[in-house]
Amino acid sequence: MKNRRKYIMFLMLTGILSLLTGCESNSNLGKEISAAVGNTAMGVAIVFFILIFLSFFISLFRFIPMIQEKLQRKQKETQGEKEGVIEKTSVFEEENMVDDLELVAVITAAIAAAEGTRPDQYIVRSIRKVRRRK
Incomplete structure (x- = not known):
């Protein structure tokens, strides 16, 4: 072998x-x-x-x-x-403001924090959704 x-x-x-x-x-x-x-x-x-x-x-x-x-x-x-x-x-749809109270509070607080003022100075009259294409 x-x-x-x-x-x-x-x-x-x-x-x-x-x-x-x-x-x-x-x-x-x-x-x-x-x-x-x-x-x-x-x-x-x-x-x-x-x-x-x-x-x-x-x-x-x-x-x-x-x-x-x-x-x-x-x-x-x-x-x-x-x-x-x-x-x-563009078409804007009006939404019901009654359901968006928390959203209004958050937006108001954010604007007040950015401006450095108190939140009770702002009044939110309407919220509209903006539709953007991506």
């Missing part, structure tokens, strides 16, 4: 050497081994080439958000030009 392994290793080495030096072996087994070594080297080279190509392709993914941002800016500019021609009409 050990002699057979040594013989196979010897044939593989002679195949590699014959491939590298360009010498042709007289035995059919030597030709087959040299062809197998050549096929193996070609396969490994192809795999590494594909891996390098994929890593380069994946590294280009960092540019995708920049391209999307430019496209969105162009879309917004074209929409802005179209909307500049068309007038917008």
Whole structure:
């Protein structure tokens, strides 16, 4: 068994050497081994080439958000030009003030805090919901 392994290793080495030096072996087994070594080297080279190509392709993914941002800016500019021609009409719906007492209190307190005054100086007469498109 050990002699057979040594013989196979010897044939593989002679195949590699014959491939590298360009010498042709007289035995059919030597030709087959040299062809197998050549096929193996070609396969490994192809795999590494594909891996390098994929890593380069994946590294280009960092540019995708920049391209999307430019496209969105162009879309917004074209929409802005179209909307500049068309007038917008907005419809406000009056809501029931009885249900919004807590909301009125919060808004009054926020305005008073921002202005640095007392909340009892402000009177909220109406609350309207503004609808904005995003």
